[in-house]
Amino acid sequence: MKVLFCAWMVNPRFKGAITLYKKGIQPIFHQLSPSIDKHAENLKKGDFAAIQQELGPQFAKVQELVKKHGPEAIERAMNLAGKGDKKKATTEANGTKAE
16 A cells, blocks of 8 residues: 555656645645744744743754854754755754765
8 A cells, every 4th residue: 555655646647746745735834834934033033932832842952053053043044944955954054064
Protein backbone atom coordinates (compact mmCIF):
# COMPACT_ATOMS: atom_id res chain seq x y z
CA MET A 1 0.00 0.00 0.00
CA LYS A 2 2.87 2.38 0.83
CA VAL A 3 4.47 1.70 -2.53
CA LEU A 4 1.24 2.53 -4.34
CA PHE A 5 0.90 5.74 -2.36
CA CYS A 6 4.47 6.75 -3.18
CA ALA A 7 3.94 5.93 -6.86
CA TRP A 8 0.77 8.03 -6.87
CA MET A 9 2.65 10.92 -5.23
CA VAL A 10 5.62 11.00 -7.61
CA ASN A 11 3.99 10.06 -10.91
CA PRO A 12 3.31 13.26 -12.90
CA ARG A 13 0.38 11.58 -14.63
CA PHE A 14 -1.65 11.41 -11.41
CA LYS A 15 -0.41 14.68 -9.85
CA GLY A 16 -0.71 13.14 -6.39
CA ALA A 17 1.68 15.51 -4.67
CA ILE A 18 -0.08 18.55 -6.12
CA THR A 19 -3.49 17.18 -5.12
CA LEU A 20 -2.31 16.42 -1.58
CA TYR A 21 -0.81 19.89 -1.23
CA LYS A 22 -3.83 21.75 -2.60
CA LYS A 23 -6.45 19.78 -0.70
CA GLY A 24 -4.60 19.00 2.52
CA ILE A 25 -1.58 21.14 3.27
CA GLN A 26 -2.38 24.50 1.67
CA PRO A 27 -5.66 25.02 3.60
CA ILE A 28 -3.84 24.39 6.87
CA PHE A 29 -1.12 26.89 5.99
CA HIS A 30 -3.72 29.50 5.02
CA GLN A 31 -5.51 28.94 8.32
CA LEU A 32 -2.33 29.15 10.41
CA SER A 33 -0.59 31.88 8.41
CA PRO A 34 -1.71 34.82 10.61
CA SER A 35 -0.52 33.03 13.75
CA ILE A 36 2.81 32.10 12.16
CA ASP A 37 3.35 35.67 10.95
CA LYS A 38 2.46 37.10 14.38
CA HIS A 39 4.93 34.83 16.16
CA ALA A 40 7.65 35.53 13.59
CA GLU A 41 7.23 39.26 14.15
CA ASN A 42 7.38 38.76 17.93
CA LEU A 43 10.62 36.79 17.49
CA LYS A 44 12.12 39.52 15.34
CA LYS A 45 11.25 42.10 18.02
CA GLY A 46 12.67 39.91 20.77
CA ASP A 47 9.27 39.74 22.52
CA PHE A 48 9.73 36.31 24.07
CA ALA A 49 6.97 36.56 26.67
CA ALA A 50 4.29 36.80 23.97
CA ILE A 51 5.15 33.40 22.47
CA GLN A 52 6.70 31.51 25.37
CA GLN A 53 3.52 29.60 26.23
CA GLU A 54 2.97 28.27 22.72
CA LEU A 55 6.52 27.26 21.91
CA GLY A 56 7.06 25.20 25.05
CA PRO A 57 10.43 23.43 25.36
CA GLN A 58 11.69 24.69 22.00
CA PHE A 59 11.48 28.22 23.33
CA ALA A 60 14.73 27.94 25.28
CA LYS A 61 16.66 27.08 22.11
CA VAL A 62 15.16 29.99 20.19
CA GLN A 63 15.82 32.39 23.05
CA GLU A 64 19.44 31.21 23.28
CA LEU A 65 19.89 31.71 19.53
CA VAL A 66 18.58 35.28 19.70
CA LYS A 67 20.65 36.13 22.77
CA LYS A 68 23.79 34.79 21.10
CA HIS A 69 23.29 36.23 17.59
CA GLY A 70 20.65 38.93 18.07
CA PRO A 71 17.12 39.15 16.65
CA GLU A 72 18.60 39.50 13.17
CA ALA A 73 19.51 35.80 13.26
CA ILE A 74 15.83 34.87 13.23
CA GLU A 75 15.10 37.23 10.37
CA ARG A 76 18.07 35.94 8.36
CA ALA A 77 17.03 32.33 8.96
CA MET A 78 13.43 33.05 7.95
CA ASN A 79 14.52 34.91 4.81
CA LEU A 80 16.85 32.12 3.77
CA ALA A 81 14.29 29.43 4.62
CA GLY A 82 11.75 31.26 2.47
CA LYS A 83 14.15 30.93 -0.45
CA GLY A 84 14.28 27.16 0.08
CA ASP A 85 17.87 26.97 1.29
CA LYS A 86 17.31 25.31 4.66
CA LYS A 87 20.90 24.14 5.21
CA LYS A 88 22.25 27.62 4.58
CA ALA A 89 19.53 29.16 6.76
CA THR A 90 20.35 26.85 9.65
CA THR A 91 24.08 27.44 9.47
CA GLU A 92 23.62 31.19 9.00
CA ALA A 93 21.30 31.39 11.98
CA ASN A 94 23.80 29.49 14.10
CA GLY A 95 26.58 31.84 13.04
CA THR A 96 28.57 29.25 11.15
CA LYS A 97 29.51 29.05 7.51
CA ALA A 98 27.88 26.55 5.16
CA GLU A 99 30.29 24.06 3.66
